[in-house]
Amino acid sequence: MNAPNSYRAQPDDRGHFGDFGGxxxxxxxxxxxxxxxxxxxxAKADPAFAAQFxxxxxxxVGRPSPLYHAERLSEMLRASAEPxxxxxxxxxxxxxxxxGAHKINNCIGQILLAxxxxxxxxxxxxxxxxxxxxTAAVCARFGLPCVIYMGAxxxxxxxxxxxxxxxxxxxVRPVTSGAATLSDAMNEGLRDWVANVHDTFYIIGxxxxxxxxxxxxxxxxxIIGREARAQMLERTxxxxxxxxxxxxxxxxxxxxxxxxxxxxxxxxxxxxxxGHGLDKDHAASLAGGFPGILHGNxxxxxxxxxxxxxxxxxxxxxxxxxxxxPEHAWLRDIGRVEYDSATDTDALDAFQLLCRSEGIIPALxxxxxxxxxxxxxxxxxxxxIILANLCGRGDKDIFTVASALGVSI
Amino acid sequence: MxxxxxxxxxxxxALVCFVxxxxxxxxxxxxxxxxxxxxxxxxxxxxxxxxxPMADGPxxxxxxxxxxxxxxxxxxxxxxxxxxxxRHPNVPLVLMGxxxxxxRRGAEWFAQGxxxxxxxxxxxxxxxxxxxxxxxxxxxxxxxAAIRLATPTTDAARLPTVLExxxxxxxxxxxxxxxxxxxxxxxxxxEAVARLKAxxxxxxxxxxxxxxxxxxxxxxxxxxxxxxxSAIVEIVAQYGAAAAEPVRTYIESLAAAIAAAPKEPA
Numbered sequence: 001m002n003a004p005n006s007y008r009a010q011p012d013d014r015g016h017f018g019d020f021g022g023x024x025x026x027x028x029x030x031x032x033x034x035x036x037x038x039x040x041x042x043a044k045a046d047p048a049f050a051a052q053f054x055x056x057x058x059x060x061v062g063r064p065s066p067l068y069h070a071e072r073l074s075e076m077l078r079a080s081a082e083p084x085x086x087x088x089x090x091x092x093x094x095x096x097x098x099x100g101a102h103k104i105n106n107c108i109g110q111i112l113l114a115x116x117x118x119x120x121x122x123x124x125x126x127x128x129x130x131x132x133x134x135t136a137a138v139c140a141r142f143g144l145p146c147v148i149y150m151g152a153x154x155x156x157x158x159x160x161x162x163x164x165x166x167x168x169x170x171x172v173r174p175v176t177s178g179a180a181t182l183s184d185a186m187n188e189g190l191r192d193w194v195a196n197v198h199d200t201f202y203i204i205g206x207x208x209x210x211x212x213x214x215x216x217x218x219x220x221x222x223i224i225g226r227e228a229r230a231q232m233l234e235r236t237x238x239x240x241x242x243x244x245x246x247x248x249x250x251x252x253x254x255x256x257x258x259x260x261x262x263x264x265x266x267x268x269x270x271x272x273x274x275g276h277g278l279d280k281d282h283a284a285s286l287a288g289g290f291p292g293i294l295h296g297n298x299x300x301x302x303x304x305x306x307x308x309x310x311x312x313x314x315x316x317x318x319x320x321x322x323x324x325x326p327e328h329a330w331l332r333d334i335g336r337v338e339y340d341s342a343t344d345t346d347a348l349d350a351f352q353l354l355c356r357s358e359g360i361i362p363a364l365x366x367x368x369x370x371x372x373x374x375x376x377x378x379x380x381x382x383x384x385i386i387l388a389n390l391c392g393r394g395d396k397d398i399f400t401v402a403s404a405l406g407v408s409i
Numbered sequence: 410m411x412x413x414x415x416x417x418x419x420x421x422x423a424l425v426c427f428v429x430x431x432x433x434x435x436x437x438x439x440x441x442x443x444x445x446x447x448x449x450x451x452x453x454x455x456x457x458x459x460x461x462p463m464a465d466g467p468x469x470x471x472x473x474x475x476x477x478x479x480x481x482x483x484x485x486x487x488x489x490x491x492x493x494x495x496r497h498p499n500v501p502l503v504l505m506g507x508x509x510x511x512x513r514r515g516a517e518w519f520a521q522g523x524x525x526x527x528x529x530x531x532x533x534x535x536x537x538x539x540x541x542x543x544x545x546x547x548x549x550x551x552x553x554a555a556i557r558l559a560t561p562t563t564d565a566a567r568l569p570t571v572l573e574x575x576x577x578x579x580x581x582x583x584x585x586x587x588x589x590x591x592x593x594x595x596x597x598x599x600e601a602v603a604r605l606k607a608x609x610x611x612x613x614x615x616x617x618x619x620x621x622x623x624x625x626x627x628x629x630x631x632x633x634x635x636x637x638x639s640a641i642v643e644i645v646a647q648y649g650a651a652a653a654e655p656v657r658t659y660i661e662s663l664a665a666a667i668a669a670a671p672k673e674p675a
Contacts (some may be wrong), residue, residue: 014539024508024535024543026464028560028585031567177470177523178460187463194464195586197562293508294461306483307513311461353491 007261007336010327015211018333020326023210024293026192037212041234049112051288055349056108057223063105065131065224065387066093067231067387072358077377088239089373091390092228092256097360101392102252106286109140109202109220114201118221121223124203125189125291126155127182127248128318128365129161129201129391131205146170149188151181161396179311184319186295189289206249207325210296214326228387229259240387243268243374247339247368248283248319250328257337270328271372274341275316277344283312284341285324286332291384299326315344315404320390342371348404350374351394353388363392364400412501413529413554413577416451417612418506421672422452422629425614425666427638429472429503430455430489431481437633437650439496440488444653445641446500448660451633452614453493453570455534456504457486463507464507464534466589468639469648483510492598494527503556503577508543516547523553527644530554530577538570540642545574554578559605561585561597568608578634589639592618594628602631622666629670637663 010017015037039111043049054248057063070089076210094102108344113257114122121127128131139146148165152174155162165172178184198247207217232240244262245253247270275282282288285300292301294309302310302322316321329336344348347364350371354362362370366389373388380386402409416423420549426445430438438455458476461615462469485506493502504511504523511533523531532555536544538557545555554577562585563571572579581601598615605613616636617626625635633674644659645652 022540022543023537024540025537026534026560027537028562028582030537030539031564032564035565064604178474184459187461190463191466195584195590197585240529290513294533295463295511298543301509303509304453304511305513307459307510308477311511 008258010330011215015215015384017327019291019329020329021211021214022298023296025210026173026194028197032197033116033210038270039113040139040212040216043113043116043135049116052112053109056364061098061104061108062096063223064227064231065096065236066174067228068093070358071351073342073354074377075301076357077374078382081378084382085378085380086382087241087377087384087386089377090232090385090387091338092224093390094224095366095393096327096389099130099134099137101134101363102255103131103205104137105223105255106205106220107134107138107216109216110203111142111144114144114203115142115202116122116177119199119201120144121200122203123189123192123200125182125185126205127185127313127320128316128396129154129165130160130318130396132170132172133164134167135203135358136168140168141169146324147187148172149175149192151179151185152176153180154182154185158317158396181311182190182308190295193210195351205251206296206328207251207254208249208295208297208299208323216298216378217251218254218258218327221251222258224252224255224389225257225259228256232237232387237384238267239263240385241265241267242378244369244373244376244386244388245270245326246319246322246365246383246391247328248327248365249323251295252389256389268336269335269372271368272339272341273319273368274317275313275344277343278341281313281321282341283314283322286328286339287341292328294323295319299324299329299334310389313346315367315400318363318365340342340372342368346371348401351401360390360396363394364397366391370374411529412499412586413452414656415499415502416579417452417633422632422670423612423614423636424449424660424667425452425454425616425634426450426641426660427454427635427636427639428458429469429476430478430486431458431476432472432642432645433475433649435480435481435485435489439647441656442493443496444657445660446497448657449664450660453500453502454505454638455486455490455502457483457504457510458505458578459510461533466587468642468646472642487570490526490528500547501529503530503532504528506534508532508533508535509594511544516544520547520551520553523548523650524551528553531616532558532580534557538573548563549574549576555578558582559599572609575611576671579609580616580636581605581613581615583615583619586617588617590618592624598601598628622662625663626643626666626670627673629667630673635667
């Protein structure tokens with residue numbers, strides 16, 4: 001049973017976050033999903049599992065990641081605010097992790113589970129390639145063969161990450177079905193899994209999919225929020241007023257938010273990708289979607305009135321997914337977390353703002369969060385604190401950004 | 410007796426045939442369905458097209474894409490079913506597909522639409538018994554069979570869960586994999602069917618990877634039904650709007666092989 005008066009006790013034992021989540025998979029996968037659930041419960045109760053996870057977080061990933069007060073950015077935003085307004089902006093620096101994003105936190109956790117379950121082959125889907133690179137890295141580290149499914153269109157626009165995955169020993173299989181992007185890569189991952197259930201573990205990259213994936217990905221990513229909460233208390237003696245994170249599937253956001261959910265005075269804002277605008281092509285499943293069932297869970301989906309799934313669009317390949325993790329769907333419906341969006345243009349502006357104000361090149365995914373931070377900071381008092389998750393670095397995006405700015409490199 | 414029970418009660422195994430609704434166009438589907446019946450199909454499985462058919466292999470994926478590209482809507486699928494029922498009052502029709510198009514307007518809406526169209530059963534690939542309240546409950550309220558799938562990974566401990574609330578027939582997916590790819594070893598099918606029959610009175614239909622009359626006959630020796638899908642869909646892909654005749658010829662070859670198959674004592 002869920003404890004009353006807590007936002008942190010979800011999901012229930014069937015994997016439901018309110019009306020969302022669940023286990024909507026083909027029968028072939030059900031026994032494996034149930035096995036995974038049992039094994040994850042056992043791992044959670046095993047101090048040796050936690051010790052191994054923590055050790056790798058410290059010595060392989062490079063955690064804890066810093067908590068950084070972006071004073072110059074705060075000053076710049078304050079310059080255009082009313083007197084006394086303009087919140088302090090702080091960043092959780094998860095872009096400094098090994099492999100350049102928060103994705104590695106989850107991959108470490110899942111590969112330890114895979115090994116615990118005696119699985120000998122790893123598959124994963126990837127959009128921008130960050131989850132693919134992180135999966136390839138942990139597979140190399142533990143000596144397991146690795147197949148990464150990636151939409152052919154994403155393979156084309158994310159060549160540096162494709163090469164990184166290959167350097168790390170992974171086989172990258174381009175997916176040409178459908179729109180040839182992340183959603184199609186996930187379909188192909190599920191097709192591989194259903195045909196290879198006996199030896200294969202599917203490392204899902206975001207806090208979505210059939211139960212227990214949304215729960216376990218959240219738990220592994222919650223290291224972000226646990227560290228940030230302790231760091232903020234130590235540095236300032238208080239909790240932040242507002243948390244901000246970008247949302248594709250929503251794993252970095254839920255990782256930051258979850259440890260704070262029961263802190264009533266901490267507001268939270270998830271930022272979806274509004275692409276060309278919410279009235280045009282976008283990837284904002286909460287703002288423009290409806291509840292439905294896809295890829296193992298019930299959640300908000302971009303879809304038409306017949307339930308056919310729409311293609312998401314965002315300048316950020318990592319946000320370009322027509323769904324969202326089920327816990328976000330629930331947190332939105334109960335009103336605990338607020339959700340907003342930022343367009344491609346907003347994100348490009350914020351990307352450049354952070355480069356020039358703080359000397360940090362963010363990934364296009366957190367650039368969406370930074371765009372929202374820039375809007376919100378002006379509406380908050382100067383003694384208030386915004387903590388945003390800088391969930392990835394922008395090295396992978398410089399070609400996309402150059403092209404969007406009309407620069408040839 | 411329901412239409413499904415009658416189809417499995419003919420004293421020989423039933424031939425269950427799948428095509429995707431609206432492939433190549435909604436207008437072409439009725440003639441293809443008629444060809445299935447004329448060729449000897451006992452049960453029709455009408456696939457509801459979906460953008461993300463993650464349990465299907467290339468043949469049925471392409472059929473989904475062709476159908477959606479031709480503009481097939483849920484209303485078209487239900488209309489095709491309604492018209493089929495008018496032409497073939499006694500041939501059972503089952504809708505098969507993925508959860509999202511089925512629940513989009515609400516499970517009750519879909520179940521009522523199926524009932525009004527004369528649909529006998531629904532196979533939903535991605536709603537396992539654990540999530541039965543998302544659709545199964547509503548279907549049964551309308552007198553429509555919630556047809557369940559059993560697979561090589563469905564072990565003895567799990568089988569009762571699968572059978573709880575199951576209706577129509579039990580669809581044994583003989584391969585752990587996607588549609589239309591590899592075929593199962595006959596010995597594994599024999600063993601699985603025996604195991605399933607011991608657990609349920611529902612007819613057992615076996616599918617996935619069945620293409621030749623010989624394979625169909627081998628399955629017919631032990632099972633109550635043989636499901637053929639991708640092989641038919643490939644004929645539709647090849648002949649398009651002119652597929653009815655070659656489909657009928659192919660179905661006749663399967664039906665003849667099944668009728669001639671010696672039945673092993675249960």
